[in-house]
Each structure stands twice: as structure tokens, then as C-alpha cells.
Amino acid sequence: MTGVQQARARGARRWAIDLRPLGVPAYRRLWLGNGIAMFGFQFTAVAVPVEMYALTHDSFWVGLLGVAGFVPLLVFGLWGGAVADVRDRRLVLLGGSALLWASTLGLLLQAVFRVGSPVLLLVLVAVQSVAFAISSPARSAMLPRLVPDELVPAASTLNYTTFTAASVVGPLAAGLILSIWDDPQVALPIAYGADALLFTAMVWAALRLPALPPEPSPDGDGSPARAGLASVIDGFRYLATTPVLLLSFAVDLIAMILAMPRALFPEIAHDRFGGGGSVGWLFSAIAIGSMLGGLTSGWISRLRRQGLGLVVAVVAWGLAIAAAGFAHQLWLMVLLLGVAGAADLVSAVLRQSMLLVYAPDRMRGRLQGVNTVVVAGGPRLGDLRAGAMAAGFGGGVAWIAGGVASAVLVVVLAVAFPALLRYRAATSSSGDRD
Template sequence: MDIRPLRVRPYRRLWLSTAVTSIGAQLTAVAVPKQVFDLTGSSGYVGLTGAVALVPLLVFGLWGGAIADMMDRRKLLLITNSGIALSSILLWLQAAMGAQSVWVVLLLLGVQQSFFAVNMPTRSAAISRLVPPELMPSAMALGSTIFTFGAVLGPLLAGALLPVLGLSTLYLVDSVALVLAMYAVWRLPPMPPLSGEIRRAGLRDVVDGFRYLAGQTVLLASFLVDIIAMVAGMPRALFPEMAERTFGDPPGGGSALGWLYAAIPLGAFVLGLSSGWLHKVNRHGVGVIISVCVWGAAMVGFGLSSALWLAVVFLAIGGAADMVSAVYRSSILQMAAPDDMRGRMQGVFTVVVAGGPRLADITHGWTAAGTGTAVASAGGGVLVIILTVASAIWLSAFWRYRADKQVATAME
């Protein structure tokens, strides 16, 4: 790995806050769909969690990006981290008290995702203020790697802790981790707008962001291919059902569920450990297109798997491919957008990255309810490949994108 960005103290603090919270966040990511499935016994209801999370992401992700361009990003991180922590505490309380209402869980999930939707574009937009342009791909790889480390360990811990300590403990650990991470965010330097103008963000600022995006073919293409990969190819809504009915977990949860949730980030984490070569590749658009096609092929293999170990292997391959795609797409966005638009572009990025899987939860959950999990996953993987190849032909400027030229422009 290229660890040069960690020599920059402010970036190191932001990176450490991600490290602390990533494990806890993944415990909640397992606990919510598991609790919903336990209460309803339906993958359709698990898919509904995607719809509940999607609306706040659409609204607050776009608005949050505009806010990040108009106020001190450090202050905004503190506010949103506090909101995420409070919602996690409330999730713990309802589970510990034995509340049997799926609607309470969904309501709290929606509140948490509202704060998350503002936090993510703010956190991402802050990176370009902390590291020089030539270290951007390495900084993106480091951030993705530590996040995927938590995404590997978190689900495995969840699978081990569920039968022993119960579901409510997963929410509690996430709450504690979020509170601890507040110190690292507090130590970040102030990051007011470079223009010196601090004001309230309104609808006009969001519209201005879309006007800017409309003229940026490369940025539009990077968002499009990720939407294709996630909406058509992310099968996580199927994990609770497949863990029990395909791979033999007991009704209360077990190791198969943990492995399914951990497999994609496991592949990404392994790739991240050897990510030093990523900054040497100039054809970022080509890297994205190829990696998304590999992701689609891996989801086909996962959908057709009847053995847990084989399913985990295919998911891990998909995770490694997604890691490459994420690093290059993030680098393109950081370099191609100016600072006064970076928060808004990261807001769109958050809607795409976090909203896409929520749409996938809906489509995969209800497709599986009608046709079965194998058709939902494998069919989605085939669709990913077809649509990605078509996009590469249609948006040839993305295929020709070169990072070295963009860095030279940024340094001038």
C-alpha cells in the first residue's frame, strides 16, 4: 500500500475516525435487516429498508453536498456525527426493550440515513483539502481499505455475537464507536469555504450543482456505471433469506449470515492491501469499466452457487472489483470538480453510491419473492455486463479519460 497520505496529520485523523466507526457501522448494517427479517420473515420487507433509506439519501445527500460547500466542513462533520450516534443509541434502546414494531426500526433507520447523507459528501469533500492532488488515488485507496476492513470484521463479529449476546448488543457497540470517533473529528483543522463566503445553502445551490454536472461528461459517466453496478447487481437484500434457506443458518442467525455480509468487503480489503499499483494507472475510465464488468460476472456466479464457500469466493471477487472501481471513480471526482463544487458533486456521489444499493434492495428483494434468489442475483449480474458495455460505447470520453492530464491541470 502507498501510505504517504498518512504522513499528513489532518488526513490521518480523518482516516482514524473512519477506522473506529467502520466496524460499528457494519454491525448496525447487519442488525437492521436481520431484525426486520426476524419480525416479518420476508425478504420483501428487508428490501423495504432500502426504500426507507433511499428517500433521506436523495433529499439530504444533495442538500448536504451544497451545505458542505457553504460552511466549515469540520463543523458540519461534528453535527452529523452526533446525529448518527444518537440514532444508533435509539436503535439500541428499542431492541433492548424488546419492541416488536418493524415501523419503529424503519423510522430510526430513516433518521440515521438523513444524517449519514449529509456526513458522507462532507467527509469526502474534506479529503482534497488535506492531501495534495498527486496523492489522491492513494488517499482514496487508504480510506476504502480501512472501511472495508471494518466491513469484513463487523459482519463476522455480528455472526458470532448474535447467538451469544443478542441483536441489541450490535447497536450498542456501534453507538460507542461513533461517540469515540468524535474526538478525531474534533481535532481536524477548520475547513471554511475557500471563497471566504459562509452562508445558508438553498435550492438554487443544489440546482447550480446539477447545471455544472450536466456539462461534465466524464463525471456523468462515472455516476452512470456505478448506478448500473449497484442497482442491477447488489444482492445484499437476499442475504438473510439465503443464509437460512440456502446455506443452513439457524433461525436466530449464525455464521453464514456473517460470511455473506463480510465477503464483498473482504475482497475489497485484500485488494486494498496491494493497492499501491493503483496510482500508476492513468486510464481510470478503462479501469472502472473493466472492474464493473468483473463485478457483474461475480454476481452471476454468486447467484448460481449452492455452497457457502463458493458464494463467498464470488462475492469476494466482486468486492475486489468494486474496490478498483471505487478508487478510480473517487479520484476522478476529486480531481475533475473545483473546490466550490466538490461538496455538491460528492452529494451526488453519495446519492449514487449509497442510494444505488437501496434501490437494489427493493428490486432484488421483490424479484426474489417472485422468482427466487438465484434468478434475482444471476440475472442482475448479466444485466450489469450488458449495460456497462453499452455505456462504454455510448460515452467514449470516459473510456479515454487520463488521470495524468487532470493532475497537470490541477497543479497549474
């Protein structure tokens, strides 16, 4: 290999996604199982609203699916995080996965037997949300126990990139099923069945994990605390005393509430681009940008000024969203939304890496529970903000003003409370990675 070729190879390694965490067998199995399961879940994510509308012919009922999914997540996300701190995280993940699998099988059975109950659909979606809220904090909190601290950013990047890839490819595959089988009574059982089959990969991965019991309690008696309200309050008390983590949550909420334009996509697509397939491009653009950002993310794991990097990424998100609001060409809007998606990938990975490495293991589950609520709740509140503002000022103003306000407020917050800007990545390794 010539010197030029060697230099190009080194440059490619610097930018290409860091695959070193896949050298850890336990993490590799978990990543593979979770990626396959997330791809399968997209079939259900498309099929449920399609079935609800086919049953009711009323978008109000379709909207109720969001409520059925969010309320249990808000309640059980915090409790699930507390459980992950006082029980073997492998067993918590298995229990949540079993419940999630059972709810998917329930969706399959009601479609096969053509029950046709909108209320039953809402109940099964709520059960799915409970199961996700229980399993998600445990799955995230176990990451530093599986890989060294220096590989946590790379492992987080792999997780997010896989999720965004599934979010792009999965709905397309689900749409293909719905287009091949025009009859929903045939297509819906196939979609639910595909999800149930693919989810077995997650169950297999969880079964192959090592035991991940909680660390001894701080008083040294070796007995874990109880997963109750006091434990949840303990987590919030710890969060209130750690400005770095508190600010990381704050900037994410600002970015999602003020600058998430998702609720404006149908209006903007209709008014500027004549509707049709343009709305699909708008809904896919952020995820596509995140996926491409993940594939070129090798530099993230080498970033030491993670706090500064997080602030820059969140500001870039807001500015890219604002710029996209000015675009009157579909290709330009999609491009700018893709840039915003890449910035969102960087901010998500840095925030998750900081959370996992900075917090002690005994607190990771509860903080991941808070993270689950923030990540799920922020975009939904953003939908509410965008819709309400658009009703009063128009979609364009709601879009652009939200992006600008997000960028400005994040800068003001970072300057007023510089703990986040000063944060540097930890370089020490710790934890149990059997």
C-alpha cells in the same frame, strides 16, 4: 540486502496498499476516527433489525427499516452536499456527527429502558440516516484539501478498505455479543453502547481537523452561495456538463442495479447449498474480496488511465457476478463473489478519485451528495430488480442475466460516449492542505 531481496521488496511495495496518506496528520486522524466509528456502527446495523424482529416477529417491519433509512438519505444527501459547499466542512462534519451520536444514544436509552416501540426504532433509524446524509458529503469532499492530488487515490483506497474490513469484522463481533448474551434485553444495550463509545473517535477526529471554509464564489465577492434548491440544481447542472463524471455515475448505477445479487442470496443458499451457514458466506464474500483487493491496491494510485481502468473494473464486476451465478459449489461461488468484490473496490476508488480531483472544490460537496444517493440507492434498486426478476424467471436466471447485461451495457455506453475511456488522472496538485 541482496539484489533478489531488494527486487522482492520493491515488488511488495508496488502491490501493497499505499500508506503514504497516513503521513498527513489531519488525514491520519480522520481515517482512524472514521475506521473506529464504522466498526462500531456495525453493532447497531445488526442490533436494530434483531430488535425490530424481536418486538414484532414480522419481517415486514424489518423491511421498513430500509425505507426509513433510504428516504431521508435521498432527500438530505443532496441538501447535505449543498451545505458542504457553502459552510466550513469541519463544522458540517461536526454537526452531522453530533446528530448521529445523539441518535445512537437514543437507541441505547430505548433499549435500556425497554420502551419496545417499533415506531420509535424507525424514527431513530431515520434520524441516523439524516445525520449520515449531512456528514458524509462533507467528509468525502474535504479529502483533496487534506492530501495532495496525487495521494487522493491512495487515500480513497484506504477509506474503502477500512470500510470493508469493518463490514466483515463488525457484524461478526456483534454476532458474538448476541450469542454470549442470549437475552436481547441484555445484548442489545451492550451493542448500542459499544457503538456510542466507539463513535467518540469520530468526534475527536473532527474536532482536531483544521478549518475548511468554502472557496470564494466565482464572481469574486468572497460570499458563498446559499444551500438551497437553487444550489442543488446548480450541482446537477454542472454534472450534466461534465460527461466524465456523469458517465462514472452511470456505470456505477448500471453495475449495482443490474448485477447486485444480494437479494438472491437466501434463495440460492437454500436451493443449492442447503441453507445454514452458507448464506452468511454469500453475504460476506463481496466484502471480503473488497478488503483483500484494498490490501493489494498499491498499483491503483499509479494508474493514469483511470477512465479505462474504471470501465474494465465495472465490466469485471459484471462478468464475475455472472460466473458466480453458474457455480454449484459454495467455495467456487464465494471465490467468484470475492473477485467481484475486488473489482468493485477498484471501481469505487477510481470513481471517487476522479470525482474529487476533476471537480472544483466549490462543487465537491454537492457532487458527493449525489454520490451518497447513488451509492446508497443503486444496491437497493438492484435488490428490487433481482427480486422481481427472480419471481418471474427464477433466481439463477436473475443472477446470471443481470451480470451479463451489466457488463455488456457498460461496454456499449463506454464505446458510444468515449469521454470516460479517454480520461487520464490529473497530475497537478491544488487545494488547501493545512
